[in-house]
Amino acid sequence: MEKTFLMLKPDAVQRKMIGKLVQRFEDKGFELIGAKLMRMTMAQAEAHYAEHTDKPFYGELLEFITSGPVFAMVWQGKGVVAMSRLMIGKTNPLEASAGTIRGDFATDKGNNIIHGSDSPESAEREITNAFQPEELLIFDPTEVKLEALHV
Numbered sequence: 513m514e515k516t517f518l519m520l521k522p523d524a525v526q527r528k529m530i531g532k533l534v535q536r537f538e539d540k541g542f543e544l545i546g547a548k549l550m551r552m553t554m555a556q557a558e559a560h561y562a563e564h565t566d567k568p569f570y571g572e573l574l575e576f577i578t579s580g581p582v583f584a585m586v587w588q589g590k591g592v593v594a595m596s597r598l599m600i601g602k603t604n605p606l607e608a609s610a611g612t613i614r615g616d617f618a619t620d621k622g623n624n625i626i627h628g629s630d631s632p633e634s635a636e637r638e639i640t641n642a643f644q645p646e647e648l649l650i651f652d653p654t655e656v657k658l659e660a661l662h663v
């Protein structure tokens with residue numbers, strides 16, 4: 513089943529938007545299979561944004577993403593990569609459609625609230641960079657037995 517890596521950036525955590533943003537993806541019908549509040553190490557940030565090394569905003573981007581806690585998530589579902597990108601909206605929030613997360617809640621190209629993988633291959637790499645395999649739980653919600661989970 514297709515997976516994506518979504519990350520609420522430090523601006524979203526600081527603005528107390530975690531619940532509101534998680535709600536959008538739950539409402540859509542995707543499955544949350546892993547989530548945690550974490551602070552990206554510089555090494556994780558560099559690996560996550562490796563494709564942007566040459567960009568003029570690269571230094572600023574690393575500084576921002578490591579500046580405070582992020583809320584990292586793995587979501588699963590048919591078409592979850594493309595649909596999440598649609599729900600997130602364009603990189604520049606001033607160009608993002610109303611109704612998208614960036615269109616509704618941001619104005620700044622750097623502080624644009626949320627990251628979403630751009631392909632299943634990127635998702636795989638980004639998930640591995642942020643999560644240990646045992647942190648992802650796939651379960652049938654109709655048959656949840658607490659002792660079967662890692663709690």
Ligand code: IDP
Nearest residue numbers: 564569573602603621622623624626627628630
């Ligand atoms: P995406 O997050 O929509 O996939 P990318 O082009 O992959 O956009 O850029 C990664 C992140 O780098 C963006 O989400 C944004 O935070 C930051 N970024 C992109 N372009 C700029 C820019 O021109 N100035 C400052 N930050 C930028």
